[in-house]
Amino acid sequence: MFPISAYRPAFASVLGFLIVALVALAVPTTAQSERLISVYQKNMSFGITTERKLANDILASGADVVTLQEVNRDNDKIFAMLADKYPHKQFCTFRGIGGVAVLSRWPIVNGQAECVRPLGVAAMRVKMPEGKVWVMSLHLETRDKPRHARQAEQLGNHLQNVPGPMIIGGDFNNLPQAGSVRDVARGGRLARIGEAITTYRVNGMLGIPIDFVFASGGRGSVTQMPLLGSDHYGVLAEFTMDF
Numbered sequence: 001m002f003p004i005s006a007y008r009p010a011f012a013s014v015l016g017f018l019i020v021a022l023v024a025l026a027v028p029t030t031a032q033s034e035r036l037i038s039v040y041q042k043n044m045s046f047g048i049t050t051e052r053k054l055a056n057d058i059l060a061s062g063a064d065v066v067t068l069q070e071v072n073r074d075n076d077k078i079f080a081m082l083a084d085k086y087p088h089k090q091f092c093t094f095r096g097i098g099g100v101a102v103l104s105r106w107p108i109v110n111g112q113a114e115c116v117r118p119l120g121v122a123a124m125r126v127k128m129p130e131g132k133v134w135v136m137s138l139h140l141e142t143r144d145k146p147r148h149a150r151q152a153e154q155l156g157n158h159l160q161n162v163p164g165p166m167i168i169g170g171d172f173n174n175l176p177q178a179g180s181v182r183d184v185a186r187g188g189r190l191a192r193i194g195e196a197i198t199t200y201r202v203n204g205m206l207g208i209p210i211d212f213v214f215a216s217g218g219r220g221s222v223t224q225m226p227l228l229g230s231d232h233y234g235v236l237a238e239f240t241m242d243f
Contacts, residue, residue: 030217030242030243031130031131031242031243032217032219032240032241032242032243033130033240033241033242033243034240035129035130035240036220036238036239036240037064037065037128037130037167037215037238037239037240037241038061038062038063038064038065038236038237038238038239039063039064039065039066039067039135039167039169039193039213039235039236039237040057040058040061040063040065040066040067040169040225040234040235040236041066041067041169041170041211041212041213041234041235041236041237042054042058042066042067042068042069042211042225042230042232042234042235043068043069043070043139043171043211043230043231043232044068044069044070044071044075044078044230045070045229045230045231045232046070046072046074046075046098047074047229048070048075048228048229048230049075049229050228050229051075051077051078051081052081053228053229054078054228054229054230054234055078055081055082057225057226057228057234058082059082059085061225061236063105063236064104064105064106064128065102065103065104065105065106065126065135065167065169066082066086066101066102066103066104067101067102067103067135067136067137067138067168067169067170067213068099068100068101068102068103068137069097069098069099069100069101069137069138069139069170069171070097070098070099070139070171071091071098071099071100071101072098072099076091076099079091079101079103082103085105086103086104086105087105088103088104088105088106088107088108088124088126089101089102089103089104090102090108090113090114090115090122090123090124090137091122092115092116092117092121092122094115094117094118094120094139095118096141096147097120097139097140097141098139100120100121100122100137100138100139100170101122101137102122102123102124102135102136102137102169104124104126104135106126106127106128106129107126107127108124108125108126109125109126109127109132112124112125113125116136116155116158118151119151119154119155119158120138120139120140120141120151120155121136121137121138121155121168122136122137123135123136123137125164130243131165131243132164132165133164133165133166133167133216133241133243134162134164134165134166134167135166135167135168135169136166136167136168136169136170137168137169137170138155138168138169138170138171138172138184139170139171139173140152140170140171140172140173140174140180141173142173143173143174143178143180148173148174148180149179149180151180152172152179152180152181152183152184153180153183155183155184155187156183156184156185156186156187156188157187158187159184159187159188159190160187160188162188165215165216165217165241165242165243166188166190166214166215166216167213167214167215167216167218167241168184168188168190168213168214168215169211169212169213169214169235169237170211170212171210171211171232172184172210172211172212173210174210175196175208175209175210176192176196176209176212181212184214185214188214188216189216190214190215190216190218191214191215191216191217191218191219192212192213192214192218193212193213193214193215193218193219193220193221193222193237193238193239194213194220194221194222194237194239195221195222196209196212197209197222197223197224197233197235198224198233199211199224199232199233199234199235200231200232200233201231210232211232211233211235212235213235213237213239215237215239215241216241216242216243217241217242218237218239218240218241219239219240219241220237220238220239220240221237221238221239222235222236222237222238223235223236223238
């Protein structure tokens with residue numbers, strides 16, 4: 001008969017394995033999407049008269065989600081042009097920054113859609129193949145106005161209480177390293193998708209990045225899309241993210 005001490009190393013090894021397995025089961029894991037999710041971000045500009053061209057560009061992109069800013073009664077006809085492909089919509093109007101909209105090819109979850117007032121966000125929770133995710137369209141005030149920083153700080157605080165994964169596309173009206181942009185990203189625990197690319201030209205010359213797409217654990221790339229009558233280039237973001 002072998003002494004009990006002969007079994008101690010094997011017993012300790014098995015016990016250690018069981019402890020690790022139990023800990024792994026107790027700690028929630030976050031799944032990274034395998035499918036490339038895509039978002040078409042666009043500040044339409046109030047004066048745009050080329051809605052059909054923009055609609056065709058959005059449709060050709062095959063984006064999952066569309067985020068729009070500066071939508072008004074003169075250019076909101078684009079909604080009808082996109083309705084077949086993007087039947088799910090949340091549209092909000094805000095003083096000073098106009099209309100903000102988010103459109104999705106995926107259905108809204110149990111009517112979970114809202115206008116985040118007065119923070120310039122149209123939001124809805126949709127059910128993608130990977131799971132439920134909040135998608136939001138954001139328009140921050142221009143950075144020369146005092147409300148710009150307050151709006152971003154308050155939104156960052158609001159996002160801390162939003163459950164589950166998020167996607168935000170918008171006109172941030174500031175550079176990616178600015179405190180206002182960081183406030184939003186930090187509040188939502190979000191990663192910016194891709195490199196900072198030119199989306200606006202100051203006086204038609206100096207190119208600056210002020211339109212972005214953020215997502216929970218987002219990893220991917222962005223492509224500059226045409227102006228199509230706006231003073232902002234569109235952004236097509238393609239990425240994987242955490243669910």
